[in-house]
Amino acid sequence: MRGGTLKTLRTSPLALTVIAAVIALVFSVIITSVVLSISGFNPPSVFQAMIDFGLEPDSVVNTLNRSSTYYLAAIAVAIGFRMNLFNIGVDGQYRLGAMLAAAVGGAFALPPVIHQVVIILVAMAVGGMWAGIAGLLKVTRGVSEVISTIMLNFIATGIVAFLLHEDRLATQVAGSNNIGTEPIASSGRVPGIPYPGAGLEIYGLVLLAVAVGVGFHVMINRTRFGFDLRATGLSSSAAVAGGVDARRMVVAAMLISGMAAGLIGMPQLLGSSYSYGLDFPGGLGFIGIGIALLGRNNPVGIAFAALLWAFLDQSSQILEFNEIPKEIVAITQAAVLLSVVVVYEIVRRLGLRWQQQAVAAELAAGSAKRSKEVAA
Structure with missing residues (x-):
C-alpha cells in the first residue's frame, strides 16, 4: 500500500x-x-503584518477583484503558450479593447444585458483583431510573434493616447484632472456581489473569469481543436503530417488569445470605474505572463497563482505604514x-x-x- x-x-x-x-x-x-x-x-513580523492586513475584509475583496483581472490576463497568455506562441502583446490588446469598448458603451443606452453583452463583445473583437495581426504576420511573412506583438503594444499605446483626448473620445471627469470616455449608463453596468462585513462588492464579472477558465480547460483538453492546437505547439511538422493546418492554427490561437485579452478590463470597467481614463491600470498583460508561468498554463494552477499575486499586491500596502x-x-x-x-x-x-x-x-x-x- x-x-x-x-x-x-x-x-x-x-x-x-x-x-x-x-x-x-x-x-x-x-x-x-x-x-x-x-x-x-524582522522577517516573521513583516510576514505576520502582511498576512493580518491581507485577511481583513476590505483586503479580501480587493484581492478577489485584482485576481479576476490577473486571471484573465494569464489565461490570454496561456492560450498562446499552449500553442508555443509568446503573445507579449496582451497588454496592448487589453487596453485598446477596454478603451474602445468603454467608448461604445458610453455612447449608447441599450436595454440591460444587451448593453453589457455589446460592450464585452466589442472588447473581445478589438482584442482578437489586434492579436490576429501578429498571427497573420507570422504565417504570411514569417515575422516572430514576439517582435510583432511588442511593436503592436507601442502602436496600441499611441492609438489609445490619441483617442483619449477631449476632442475625440474623452471628456473631463468631474471633480478631477482626469479625462476618460463617457460614463457607461446603469444598463451597461454589472452589479457586484456583496461581501459580508466589508461594505464592498466583489466584481460581478468574477464569474466571467471562472467561465473563461472552464472554457479554456474544455477547449484545450476536450475538443479536437484543442488537440490540434497542442499538437501544433509540440511539433508543427508532425501536426501537418497528421492533417492539421498549422498556419490556420497559429492565426486561430492568436485570435482566441487576443479575445481573452480583450476581457481583462471588463471586471473593473463594468464593475467599478464605468469609464476608461488615464488612471486605468496598465501592465496587466506582463503580470499575466508571470502568473501563467507560475500556474503552468493550467486553469486551476493559474487561479491559485493569480490569488497569490493579488494577495501579495494587496498586503504590501501595509508595509509603508511600518516604514x-x-x-x-x-x-x-x-x-x-x-x-x-x-x-x-x-x-x-x-x-x-x-x-x-x-x-x-x-x-x-x-x-x-x-x-x-x-x-x-
Missing part, C-alpha cells in the same frame, strides 16, 4: 506540480527573509517566479526519471513472469 502511494506520488503530474509549487514558495520566502534581515527588519519598502513584495514575486521555473524543471526531470524506472520495473516483472511460465 505504501509503495503504491509512493508510486502514484512519483508519477502523478498533479502531485509533481504541487510539490514544485510548494518548494518554490518556500525558497522565495527564504530569499525574502534574507533580504529583510540584511535590511534590518518597510514595498519593493520587498516585488522581490518575493520575482523570487517565486524565478524559483518556480527552476524547480518545475528539476521536478519534471525527476518525474520523467521515476516514470522510466516504473516502466523498467514493470517490464522486468513481466519478463520474470514469462520466464517462470516457460520454465513451468
Whole structure:
C-alpha cells in the first residue's frame, strides 16, 4: 500500500506540480527573509503584518477583484503558450479593447444585458483583431510573434493616447484632472456581489473569469481543436503530417488569445470605474505572463497563482505604514517566479526519471513472469 502511494506520488503530474509549487514558495520566502534581515527588519513580523492586513475584509475583496483581472490576463497568455506562441502583446490588446469598448458603451443606452453583452463583445473583437495581426504576420511573412506583438503594444499605446483626448473620445471627469470616455449608463453596468462585513462588492464579472477558465480547460483538453492546437505547439511538422493546418492554427490561437485579452478590463470597467481614463491600470498583460508561468498554463494552477499575486499586491500596502519598502513584495514575486521555473524543471526531470524506472520495473516483472511460465 505504501509503495503504491509512493508510486502514484512519483508519477502523478498533479502531485509533481504541487510539490514544485510548494518548494518554490518556500525558497522565495527564504530569499525574502534574507533580504529583510540584511535590511534590518524582522522577517516573521513583516510576514505576520502582511498576512493580518491581507485577511481583513476590505483586503479580501480587493484581492478577489485584482485576481479576476490577473486571471484573465494569464489565461490570454496561456492560450498562446499552449500553442508555443509568446503573445507579449496582451497588454496592448487589453487596453485598446477596454478603451474602445468603454467608448461604445458610453455612447449608447441599450436595454440591460444587451448593453453589457455589446460592450464585452466589442472588447473581445478589438482584442482578437489586434492579436490576429501578429498571427497573420507570422504565417504570411514569417515575422516572430514576439517582435510583432511588442511593436503592436507601442502602436496600441499611441492609438489609445490619441483617442483619449477631449476632442475625440474623452471628456473631463468631474471633480478631477482626469479625462476618460463617457460614463457607461446603469444598463451597461454589472452589479457586484456583496461581501459580508466589508461594505464592498466583489466584481460581478468574477464569474466571467471562472467561465473563461472552464472554457479554456474544455477547449484545450476536450475538443479536437484543442488537440490540434497542442499538437501544433509540440511539433508543427508532425501536426501537418497528421492533417492539421498549422498556419490556420497559429492565426486561430492568436485570435482566441487576443479575445481573452480583450476581457481583462471588463471586471473593473463594468464593475467599478464605468469609464476608461488615464488612471486605468496598465501592465496587466506582463503580470499575466508571470502568473501563467507560475500556474503552468493550467486553469486551476493559474487561479491559485493569480490569488497569490493579488494577495501579495494587496498586503504590501501595509508595509509603508511600518516604514518597510514595498519593493520587498516585488522581490518575493520575482523570487517565486524565478524559483518556480527552476524547480518545475528539476521536478519534471525527476518525474520523467521515476516514470522510466516504473516502466523498467514493470517490464522486468513481466519478463520474470514469462520466464517462470516457460520454465513451468
